Structure formats: C-alpha cells, structure tokens
Amino acid sequence: MAKSTSKDAQDLLRALWSAYSATPTNLKIIDLYVIFAVFTALIQVVYMALVGSFPFNSFLSGVLSCVGTAVLAVCLRIQVNKENKEFKDLAPERAFADFVLCNLVLHLVIMNFLG
Amino acid sequence: MAKLVVFLTLISLLPLLCNSFSDDKPSDRHILVLLDDFAIKSSHSLFFKSLQSRGFDLDFKLADDPKISLQRYGQYLYDGLILFCPTIERFGGSIDAASILDFVDSGHDLIVAADSNASDLIREIATECGVDFDEDPAALVVDHTGYAIAATEGDHTLIAADGFIKSNVLLGSKKIEAPVLFRGIGHSLNPSNSLVLKVLSASPSAYSANPKSKLTSPPSLTGSSISLVSVVQARNNARILISGSISMFSNRFFRSGVQKAGSPTKHDKSGNEQFLTELSKWVFHERGHLKAVNVRHHKVGEVEEPAIYRINDDLEYSVEIYEWSGTSWKPYVADDVQVQFYMMSPYILKTMSTDGKGHFFTSFKVPDVYGVFQFKVEYQRLGYTSLSLSKQIPVRPFRHNEYERFIPAAYPYYGAAFSMMAGFFVFTAVHLYNKPT
Known part of the structure; x- marks a missing residue:
C-alpha cells in the first residue's frame, strides 16, 4: 500500500513537472524570481524569530520589500501570460512598464522605512 | 593711640562675630520656666544646673505672674518652655493653652511635668499632645512588685521603672543602668496620635488608682500600657516631653539611691539624672x-x-x-x-x-x-x-537624531531590501532580453 502511495506521488510529481515544462520560458523566469523573493522573506522571518523583533521597522521593510516584489511579479506574470484571456487586449510592454513603475514606488517606500 | 588699638582689635574680631551669627544652630537658647512657686527652683536645681551648664539661658517665672508672655511684637521670646506648674488653673499674662500650642506649632519645644491632682489646664495641654492622664485626680501609679525599696515601708507609689524605649538617639548611647524613680500620675497614649512615643513605660504589674482608698472597681489604666514619660515629635520637628511626675526631676530623686523590689543590686544613684539629662538633650535639639x-x-x-x-x-x-x-x-x-x-x-x-x-x-x-x-x-x-x-x-x-543609524542586528533586513533591488535589475534585464522566444 505504502509502496503504491509513494509511486503515485512520484507519478504525480513527474506529471506536474512535465506539464510545467511546457510553460513559456519568460513565465518560468518570473516564477524563479517569485521563488527567490519568497525565500528571502522566509529567511528574514526565521532570523527575526531567532534574534527578536528589535529594529521592527527594519524587519517590516525587509519582509515587505520581498512580499511586494513577489506580488508585483505575480501580477506581471498574470498580465503577460498569453493563455490568460482577460488581459489579451493589454500589450506585454505596457504590463512591463506598469511593473517597473510599481517597483520604483515600492523601493522608494522601503528605503524610507528601512532606517 | 590706645583707642586705635582697641578699635583695630574690635574690627579684627568682627568677622568671628559674623561667623557665629551665620552658623545655623538648631539647639534652643532661651527657655522660659514656669513654676508653681520658687521653692521648685532650689528643690530641682540639679536639673536646671545641667541645662544652664549646657549653655541654656533659663528664665524663671511664676506661672501666675501677670507679666509673663511668650511673644512680643509677633516674635517669640523663647525657644523652649518648661512647665513645672502641675496645679496651675490659669496662667498669668497672655498665656493660655492655645498660645502654648501655637508656640509648639511654630516649631518650639515644650516640657510638661504633671503630678497627681494636676490641673485641668495641664491635662488639656497634654491631651492636645496625644497624652491622656488618668482622670481620677487622686490617682497615682502603684506597683506592688516593681516599687523602689524605701527606708519607710510605703504604699508602693514610689516606682523603680526601667521600661525604657530602645533608642540611642532619644536616651543617648550610654545604657541607663539604674532604674528611674517615679512618683506621680500615669497616662495613656491616644491611639489616633501616631507621633507620640512611650519613653518610660510602667511594668506589667502596675496600675493607676488612689492608694489611700480601697480599690472597688478595676483601675482604668493597667500594666505596661501605662506610660510614665512620653515624647512627641511634631511634623514641624517641635519636640514635647510629658512626664506624669514632677518629683522625678527633683534633687532628692536625682541623688537618692535605688533598689528595686526583688532585685539584689542596690544602685548608689538613681537613673533619673542620666535619663532626664539625655532626654532633655533630645527635647532641646542637642541630638537627633x-x-x-x-x-x-x-x-x-x-x-x-x-x-x-x-x-x-x-x-x-x-x-x-x-x-x-x-x-x-x-x-x-x-x-x-x-x-x-x-x-x-x-x-x-x-x-x-x-x-x-x-x-x-x-x-x-x-x-x-x-x-x-x-x-x-x-x-x-x-x-x-x-x-x-x-x-x-x-x-x-x-x-x-539620537537613535542609532545602523543597527548590526538589522543588517539582514538591509541586505534583503538591497538584494530585492538588485534582483529587480537582473530580472528586468533577463526579462527584456528573453523577449524574442
């Protein structure tokens, strides 16, 4: 029983991976970027749990810069995805320009809040 | 020429004089002593001499002298007052109980000695200070076990008291060895007055009653709750000594030997002189x-x-x-x-x-x-x-601008924020150059 379960899980993962391999490269790059941001945020949360929340503003700005980056990247991914019919009228260049502008605003705020 | 020398000497002494005035001395200087009659001045001379030898300027007056007054033109003439007039019903001059309490309220010191059949006036002053004398005018403190052995077997009203308060500042650092002779009226302390202290308390076997009459009802004051000598330090640091016996200040008690009943040691000299001298030092601000x-x-x-x-x-x-x-x-x-x-x-x-x-x-x-x-x-x-x-x-x-600029504990957060910015640039480049696929 256990054997078949682990085999099922392996099959499932393999199926997932092969399905994901069909994703366009530019979306894969965005996914990588999101993973990087989320991972950085997790590291900071663990660090805060170990060291304490003393410079709490710095902690908040560090984590929120990661979370904000991830959210903006996900938004970009939704907008540039060809299969997403909702945004088929929106040019990918326009989506990317929005992304850059939002990132500028985000990092401006983060820099003010960091110290 | 001689005049000039005298003048120069006086001038050179002037700074010393100024110095002696400016020095802050809390001890009393001028003391008014009010007496029932001038015989007390000689019968209690040892107590007065000890005060005079310590630099006090005593002014003896009869308590009913019509010319006595405590103040003139709003200034008090005296720093301290000794009332050795237990039977006085009305003071002469402008003095009454209220003026004596005003005297204390303005920071001056007071010694009151009462006796059996003390007058209402003295009782009133004592009551205002938190001390209630036994109301029976003929009552004396009687102690059938703690009395002083006398040549003539008496009625046990001459007490050898040794229930001293344990305080070096009140009674001096030298221990009082001999008991204190006391013959007089007992008092109790008003429990609502937290400033009054029992300095000499009676023994547990003492009681307050008229020794000449038969004891029909239980005495109102018994045991060590009877205080023989009490002191008060008011909140303005004025000090008051109240004693139920005027004879304990007398030369006869100062000089006489004492042997407490049941005790084998006979002291050549009673503890009165040491006790009262030390206590008067405290009352007149020479100590504490x-x-x-x-x-x-x-x-x-x-x-x-x-x-x-x-x-x-x-x-x-x-x-x-x-x-x-x-x-x-x-x-x-x-x-x-x-x-x-x-x-x-x-x-x-x-x-x-x-x-x-x-x-x-x-x-x-x-x-x-x-x-x-x-x-x-x-x-x-x-x-x-x-x-x-x-x-x-x-x-x-x-x-x-007094907060720390860069906190070492926050470096990971700074690093994360900057790595996000760097990641944004790298991602932008990769995303744009990847476009053709």
Missing part, C-alpha cells in the same frame, strides 16, 4: 537633629547639573546629611537612607551608600519613561527629625 545640604545630581562622567535628563541616561545623585551634636554638625552615619525617582509613584527606590563622612550617594539609570520626575528623599526615623527633600527634574525622550 538632621540637616541635608548639597543635593547634587549629574550624568555619570559629568560634573554639571543638567536641566533635563533623557530616558535611559545613567545619573549619579548625592546628598550630604549632618547631625547636630549640640556644638557642631557631625556627619550622619546610616545605611538606610533611600532616594526615590518619583513621578506619581516611585519608579526607582535606591538605598544610598555612604562614605562615613556624611556624604550619601548612588547612581542609577533613568527609567524608559519620560515626564516630570522628582528626586525625593523621605527619611523618617525614630527620634530623628524628618528629612523631606524633593527636587524636580524633567525627563525627555530620544531626539530623532
């Missing part, structure tokens, strides 16, 4: 009078006294406390002087260290709370005048 000077505070490592402190500052507080010895100010030595850093309640309460030269000091950290604080020293000890110092000092929070 404290002063605090040079209250200083500053930040650790600085000398200047700042107008304001910041939260979490380290500061040092110091004060000098001296005790008047009768002739000069001596350093006060104690290990229980505390300072409070106070805002509505004490945020910090610290016992100060002392160097044995009267200098008390401590250091502490200002709490993490801002507002208007006070340095407070509230020192109240049995027999000592109370010290109450307070000094206001504001405490402010950090200024915006």
